[in-house]
Amino acid sequence: MFADIVGHSRALDLLARAVTHGPAHAYLFSGPASVGKRSIAELFARTLDCSDRRADGSACGGCRSCRLAASGGHPDIRLIDRSFGADERRSRPPKEIPIEAVRSIQRDASLSPSMGPWKVYVIDGADHLSGPGADALLKLLEEPPSPVIIILVCVDAGTLPATVVSRCQMARFGPVRVDDIERFLVARHGIAFDQAATLARLADGAPGMALALSTGRPGAKAPPSGIAEAVELDAASLVDRLRSAEKIAADHIRDRARTEERLRWLSLWWRDVLFACCGCRELIVNVDRATALDARAATISIADARDALRAIDETLAQINDNVQTRLALELLMMRLPPAA
Numbered sequence: 001m002f003a004d005i006v007g008h009s010r011a012l013d014l015l016a017r018a019v020t021h022g023p024a025h026a027y028l029f030s031g032p033a034s035v036g037k038r039s040i041a042e043l044f045a046r047t048l049d050c051s052d053r054r055a056d057g058s059a060c061g062g063c064r065s066c067r068l069a070a071s072g073g074h075p076d077i078r079l080i081d082r083s084f085g086a087d088e089r090r091s092r093p094p095k096e097i098p099i100e101a102v103r104s105i106q107r108d109a110s111l112s113p114s115m116g117p118w119k120v121y122v123i124d125g126a127d128h129l130s131g132p133g134a135d136a137l138l139k140l141l142e143e144p145p146s147p148v149i150i151i152l153v154c155v156d157a158g159t160l161p162a163t164v165v166s167r168c169q170m171a172r173f174g175p176v177r178v179d180d181i182e183r184f185l186v187a188r189h190g191i192a193f194d195q196a197a198t199l200a201r202l203a204d205g206a207p208g209m210a211l212a213l214s215t216g217r218p219g220a221k222a223p224p225s226g227i228a229e230a231v232e233l234d235a236a237s238l239v240d241r242l243r244s245a246e247k248i249a250a251d252h253i254r255d256r257a258r259t260e261e262r263l264r265w266l267s268l269w270w271r272d273v274l275f276a277c278c279g280c281r282e283l284i285v286n287v288d289r290a291t292a293l294d295a296r297a298a299t300i301s302i303a304d305a306r307d308a309l310r311a312i313d314e315t316l317a318q319i320n321d322n323v324q325t326r327l328a329l330e331l332l333m334m335r336l337p338p339a340a
């Protein structure tokens with residue numbers, strides 16, 4: 001029924017039974033970020049409202065309901081997250097989902113469905129509901145109008161009030177296996193196997209993260225440059241490294257997350273160099289750069305690679321503590337082992 005989804009067979013069995021035998025009024029999807037919870041919630045909603053389900057129970061993909069759901073314009077399927085009512089120009093979403101979001105669901109849920117048999121509300125990031133928002137949600141869960149299904153999606157169910165959790169059917173989502181993510185990237189997204197192998201290892205069990213990495217950050221069009229930039233920096237002279245530090249510090253004013261991302265790529269490169277130094281090739285993440293890693297490892301000691309990793313970690317912590325970014329980055333460039 002959910003043939004396009006990678007991993008999560010237990011949770012999917014539960015949802016397939018719900019489609020066949022009738023769904024509960026409330027579900028709680030919990031598990032790590034980017035493992036596919038939100039996509040599965042949306043697909044579940046689409047399947048429930050499909051007017052022409054296939055014999056295996058899956059959504060047909062072609063009926064009016066399916067087409068509207070795919071375009072995000074289905075009148076009976078609504079997705080709510082931290083961007084509810086927020087100013088789109090802000091670079092970070094607000095901290096909380098406001099009570100107004102739950103109130104808008106309450107108003108909408110009192111109306112009959114316009115098309116399908118069910119009105120489905122997906123609240124993504126339910127662990128970010130404000131206190132009053134969670135209270136209002138509880139009222140809705142206590143007396144849900146009959147054709148209403150609420151799907152709460154969160155990372156840690158323990159942060160939600162027990163009264164809310166107890167009214168939901170739980171579906172737990174764990175990390176997806178590396179080989180499952182590899183197959184998903186190759187078969188579904190046409191990514192070359194070498195690159196898929198690297199992305200799957202980087203993704204830490206999260207297919208969504210692997211996909212985001214394959215295209216840069218979500219929404220970015222350029223191919224991934226993170227590891228290429230880290231390799232370039234490692235091969236650069238001190239003068240060029242200091243120039244990079246200046247540039248990264250300038251970008252930092254507009255986009256702090258980008259700085260952290262760059263340092264994490266650099267850290268990942270040095271982690272792989274360290275493993276290459278120790279001869280632990282099976283632990284290397286950037287498997288498509290094994291030759292370059294071996295060459296770099298031949299030029300330095302294990303202690304050098306370890307110190308490089310420590311220096312990057314310390315710099316990350318300093319930048320998060322709002323230490324002068326440019327100074328911290330310049331110091332880092334001087335602490336990293338010189339180019340071979």
Ligand SMILES: [Zn+2]
Nearest residue numbers: 050060063066
């Ligand atoms: Zn359909």
